[in-house]
Amino acid sequence: MAAACARALCKVGWNISASPAARRPGTVSYLVGNVTAHGSRRTYGTGGPEVRSKLLSSLRAGRGRVLGCAFLLGGGLGLYHTVKFTAQQHLAEEETKVSGGGLKLTLYQYKTCPFCSKVRAFLDYHGLPYEIVEVNPVMRQEIKWSAYRKVPILMVDGELQLNDSSVIISSLKTYLINKDKSVSEILRCYPELKSVNDSGKEVTEYSNRYWLMLSEAETLEVYPEKGMQKEEMKWRQWADDWLVHLISPNVYRTTGEALASFDYIVREGKFGTYEGFFAKYVGAAAMFFIAKRLKSRHNLQDDVRQDLYKAVNSWVAAIGKKRKFMGGDEPNLADLAVFGVLRVMEGLQAFDDMMENTKVKFWYRRMERASLNHEGRV
Structure with a gap:
């Protein structure tokens, strides 16, 4: 005109x-x-x-x-x-x-939750703008509208709800590569599977959570070398099934560490004055004993730090000396998952001990820079 x-x-x-x-x-x-x-x-x-x-x-x-x-x-x-x-x-x-095709993203989270941290690592690295709603872990009023009572929850354009950190990451990564399909269409490729576990509790699993829904040509472009896709999926699952379970036993290892951890959780989380007080002292005591049970459940050593060190060094060894990241010159989804899980320990004794006693430091610092600079933005 x-x-x-x-x-x-x-x-x-x-x-x-x-x-x-x-x-x-x-x-x-x-x-x-x-x-x-x-x-x-x-x-x-x-x-x-x-x-x-x-x-x-x-x-x-x-x-x-x-x-x-x-x-x-x-x-x-x-x-x-x-x-x-x-x-x-x-x-x-x-x-x-x-910025993600104009998607309006809202993340409902606990800041210190490793699964939520995984999603933030993905969004930050790819430069996707998003809003955060910090959920009160006691009342959870912020997600009372949702039948799914866990975090993270990612809302897309205020209408589409994505649950499960790995499904969120896989579906958004698929969308960033192939914008011919909407996020809602992609999400159908990750159906919910409800079942009852040995304790009689209903649990929800998601099919294909570690797969990207791409064409053959797109898959070859993302994973140009043989075995790259399987390697990424293997270590993403490892982060969910093993690495995550090492966090609580390590950050609540002693009463002093449990208290320091809950002081951090209260400061960073969304608590009222009285809730914060009880969460800090009662929660720290409770998690100290729960951490002991988790140690037994996952067959961890008496010194749980050794399991953390072993896991982290295994990760670094899998990357090898010739690669900056598991994804090569750029982080892949496994890099982002492991980084997101480990990041929740920052500021705590367990994190300092890990950085001092393992070989993870240089990889971790490279991941920090890549996330801060949004190096995955395309």
């Missing part, structure tokens, strides 16, 4: 300037000279009758060329603003593609 108007103005301006009236010599210089001679006050009609008469005569004589110039100038400015607007619109569209 704007471009059409600009072209029309240019055409009209050219026709006017080419008309006989516009070709009369001296009309423009006379008009400009007249305005200059009588000052800006008189050009606005404040002079005497003689001045106004001369001015009107000049306008009649020079109106062709002046109007032509005006139309040409107006058309040029219109065209300039049209091009500028189009360029800005194009850049905005490109930015929308970069």
Whole structure:
């Protein structure tokens, strides 16, 4: 619309300037000279009758060329603003593609939850903007609208609900690679499977949670070397099935560490004044004993730090000396999963001990930079 108007103005301006009236010599210089001679006050009609008469005569004589110039100038400015607007619109569209196709993402989380941290690591690395709703872990009023009572929950455009950290990551990664399908269409590839466990409790599992739903050509582009896809899936599952279970026994290893951990949880979480007080002291005591049970359930050593060190060194050994990340020069989904899980220990004794007594430090620092700089943005 704007471009059409600009072209029309240019055409009209050219026709006017080419008309006989516009070709009369001296009309423009006379008009400009007249305005200059009588000052800006008189050009606005404040002079005497003689001045106004001369001015009107000049306008009649020079109106062709002046109007032509005006139309040409107006058309040029219109065209300039049209091009500028189009360029800005194009850049905005490109930015929308970069930021996840314009998806509005809202993450319901506990900040210190390793599964929530995994999702944040993915979103941060890929530069996807998102809002956070911190859920009160006692009342959970923030997710009372949801039949799914766990976190993380990711809402897409305020309508589509994604549950389970691995499903969230797999479906969004698929969407970023192949935007021909909507997130809701992709989500159908990860159906819920409900069952009852040995304790008689209903549990929900998700099929294909570690798979990306891509075409053969897209899969070859993402995983150019043989075995890359299986390796990524293996270590993503390892992060969920093993590494996560080492966190609680290590951060609640002693009463002092349990208290320090809950002090951090209360500071970073969403607690009321009294809830925070009871969570810090009662929760720390409870988790100290629960950590002992978890140690027994997962057959951990008496010194649970040794299991943490062994797991982390196994991860570093799997990456090897020739790769910066398991994904090569760039992190893959396994890198992001392991980084997200380990990150929840930052600021605690378990994290400091891990960094000092394992070989994970250099990989971890590279992951920090990649996440902070949104290096996965495409």
